[in-house]
Amino acid sequence: MLEMFEYEFMQRAFIAGILIATLASISGTYIVLRRYSLMSETLAHSALVGVAVGLVAGYNPLWMAVIVAVISAWLIEYLRSSFSIYSDAILSILLSGSLAIAIIIVSLGGAFNNSLFSYLFGSILSVSSEDVLTILIFGSVSLALLIAFSRDLYFIAYDEEVAKTSGIRVKFLNYLLVTVVAIIIALSIRVVGSLLIGALMVIPTVAALQYRVGFLNTVLISLFIALFSVIAGMTFSFYFSLPSGATIVLCVISIFIISLVINKK
C-alpha cells in the first residue's frame, strides 16, 4: 500500500485531498443545514469561469477560480437577501449562466483540451506543489474562520431570525460563510473536479445526519466520512487507474448508502 507514496505526485495529492476533505465536510455541514446544498454546485460551475479565464489568459487557474467563485457567492447572497426570488432558482440561473460563460471563453480561446478536462473531473496527477501551497494557505484561513464562528453559524443555521434578535451579526456571517465555501470549492476542483465537488461537500453531512446525534458529533462523523472517502478513493484511483474525483464520489456515496441502511427507522 505504501508504494504509492514513493511517487511525489501522490504525496501532493494526498496532502491536498486530506485538506480538501476536512474543509469541504466542515463547511458542508452549514451548507446542508441551511438548505444551500445546490450552492456548492453553482459555485463549482462559477469557479470554472475562473479556470477558463486563467487557461485562456495565462493566469493561475486556481487563483482565478477562487476570485470568480467568491464574486459569484456574493452575488448569490445579495440576490437572495435583496430580491424575492426563490433561492434555488437563483442558484439554478447562476449555475447554467456560469457554465455558458465558461464554455464560451474556453471555446473563443481555443483551450478545449486535457487541461480543462482535469478541472471538470479532477486529476490527482495534476496537483502541483504550487497548488498544495495555495490550498494550504487559503484552507488554513478558511478553517480558522469556520472554527471561530462555528457557534454563530450553527445558530444561524437553526434559525436566522432568532439569531439576529440575539445580537448575532447575521448578514456579515452569511457573507463570510458563502465566501469561505466559495474558496473551498475553488480549491477543491483540482482534486475532485468541479462537476463532482458538490458531492464531497454535501454527502458526508447528509450521511452523518442519519446517525441523529448532536451538532459536534455530526460534524465529526461528516469529517471522518469525507477523510475516509478521499483516502480510499485516491488509493483505488492509484491502483486501478481510475479518475480520482469519480472514485472519491463513489466511495462517499457508498458510505451514505450504508449509513442510510443501518439507521433505517
Added chain:
Amino acid sequence: MSLKFKVPIFDVKNLNFSVRGQEILSNISLEIFNGEYVAIIGPNGGGKTTLIRLLLGLDKPTDGKIKLYGKKIKNFKEWHKIGYVPQRASLVDENFPATVEDIVKMGRTSKLSFFKGMSEEDKNAVKDAMIKMDVLDLKDKMVGTLSGGQRQRVMIARALASSPEILILDEPNTGVDMVSQKRFYALLAKLNKDENITIVFITHDIGVIADDIGRLFTINQKATICNNPKETLSCEDMSELYGIEAHLIHNHKHEH
C-alpha cells in the same frame, strides 16, 4: 402605577407599516415597561406578528418611531436582554442535529468570544435555564424526538439562557396539548412574578391567562390598549376585534 416616570423597554410612537400599499398596522403607539406582563390578541392577519417583528428590528416600519431601552433599534446593542420565541419555534426540523443542550447553549452564543469555550458563568446560565423550564433531564435528547410541549419549554429555555429582562413569545403553542399548555402558562406567570422578567405574549388563549396578565393589547391594524383586561374585555370588544359575534366563556374559577 407610576409607569410614566420610567424609561420603557419598548416605546412605539405613531407606527405605520404597509406592504405594497396595503396597510397592515396603522398609527400604533404603545409602551411596555419593565416587569409587565402584556398579552397581545387579535385576529389572524391583524398584524400581531408584524408588530413583534417591527419591535425586534426584523422588519422596518413604513413610518413612526420605535425605541428599545430608549435607543433607536439600529443603535441598540444589548440584544441579550431580549429573549424571542417565534411562532414556528415548536415546529423544529426533525433532522436538525441538535440535542436539547445544543439548543439551550445557543442562547449564550452572542456573549461568547472567539475560540473560547463556555465559562462557568455561561454553563450555569444554561443549566439554570434548563432547570427553570424543567428540561434538564432531557439535555442529551435530540430535539426532533421531543413532544410539542417539551420542545416549547426547550425553546423558552434557549431564550432564558441569555438571562433576558424581557421575553417575547409569539403563540408558541402549535402542537402542544392542553395539560402542557397549562403548565406552560404557570411557568410564564412564575417567571414574571419571581424573576421580574417582562413578558409579552401573543396568544389566543386570553381566558386562561386573564388572571396573570397586567395589560392587554388588541391588535387589528390598529391597537387598543386595555389597562384592566379583566373588567374591560367585553363581548362587544371581542366582536369588534374579530369581526364576528363573540361570546366570552367565563372561567368559573375566576368569578367572585
